[in-house]
Amino acid sequence: MIVVLSPHLDDAIMSMAGTIYRLGVLGIATRIVTLFGGDPAFTGPPSAWDSKRGLATAGEAFHARREEDRAAVAVLGTDAVCLPYSDSAYVAARDPDAIWGSLQPHLADAEAVVMPGWPLAHPDHEFTTKLALDRLDGNVPVLFYAEQPYSTRPRYLAAYLAGRTPAPLEHVVGSGLVWNTIHLDATMRATKSQAVSCYGGELKAIGARAYLDAVMVRVFRQERIAHRGTDPMPELLARAL
Numbered sequence: 010m011i012v013v014l015s016p017h018l019d020d021a022i023m024s025m026a027g028t029i030y031r032l033g034v035l036g037i038a039t040r041i042v043t044l045f046g047g048d049p050a051f052t053g054p055p056s057a058w059d060s061k062r063g064l065a066t067a068g069e070a071f072h073a074r075r076e077e078d079r080a081a082v083a084v085l086g087t088d089a090v091c092l093p094y095s096d097s098a099y100v101a102a103r104d105p106d107a108i109w110g111s112l113q114p115h116l117a118d119a120e121a122v123v124m125p126g127w128p129l130a131h132p133d134h135e136f137t138t139k140l141a142l143d144r145l146d147g148n149v150p151v152l153f154y155a156e157q158p159y160s161t162r163p164r165y166l167a168a169y170l171a172g173r174t175p176a177p178l179e180h181v182v183g184s185g186l187v188w189n190t191i192h193l194d195a196t197m198r199a200t201k202s203q204a205v206s207c208y209g210g211e212l213k214a215i216g217a218r219a220y221l222d223a224v225m226v227r228v229f230r231q232e233r234i235a236h237r238g239t240d241p242m243p244e245l246l247a248r249a250l
C-alpha cells in the first residue's frame with residue numbers, strides 16, 4: 010500500500026494521477042488521504058475561495074468538493090479517505106495532535122508515504138508535510154511529489170527544474186532530494202485528464218482559462234517524485250518510473 014497525502018481534495022490527483030493509475034495497472038494498491046476536506050455539516054459562510062461556487066454555506070461547498078473528488082477517485086480506482094479539517098481559508102483552531110490522530114490509522118499499512126515536496130508555498134501543504142515528517146515512524150519510506158500546478162508556475166519553475174530542495178525541508182532531509190520524472194504515456198494522460206476534469210468547480214475557482222490551458226500542458230506531460238539522497242527509491246514506486 011502506497012499512501013499519498015493530499016492537503017486539499019485535488020492536490021494528489023493534480024500532482025500524481027498518472028502515477029497512481031500506473032501503480033494500479035501494476036497491481037500496487039494506493040490510498041489518497043486528504044487532510045483539509047472540510048466538514049460538510051459546517052453552516053458558516055463559505056471562504057472567499059469557496060464563495061466562487063455560489064453556494065450559501067461552507068458545508069455545501071465542502072460537500073460539492075467531496076462529490077467532485079469521489080468522481081475523480083473512481084476514475085483512478087484508488088482508495089480515498091477525506092478528513093474533515095478546515096483549510097487555511099477558514100479561521101479555525103488547528104490541533105496537530107487531533108489531525109495526526111485522525112491521519113495515523115490510514116497510514117498503518119503504508120509501505121511508503123508520498124507527500125507534497127515542491128514548492129511547499131501553500132501553508133496547508135507545508136503543514137501536511139511537516140506534520141507527517143515529524144510524526145511518522147522512521148521506518149516508513151517517505152517520498153515527495155512536485156505539487157501541480159504550483160511547481161510549474163514561473164516563479165518556482167527554474168529552481169524546480171534545477172532539482173532544489175525547498176527551504177522548509179532542508180534541515181529534515183539533510184542530504185537533499187533526488188527528483189525522478191515519470192513521463193505520462195497517452196493512456197496515463199487520458200486517464201489523468203478524465204480525473205482532473207471531475208474537479209469542475211475547483212478549476213473554475215482557479216480561474217483564468219488561458220493560464221490553465223498553459224499549465225495543463227505541463228501538468229499532463231510528466232509527474233515528479235523525489236526521494237532522500239541517502240535512501241534508495243522504494244522498490245514498489247521504482248516500478249512505476
Ligand SMILES: [Zn+2]
Nearest residue numbers: 016017020131
Ligand atoms: Zn492544495
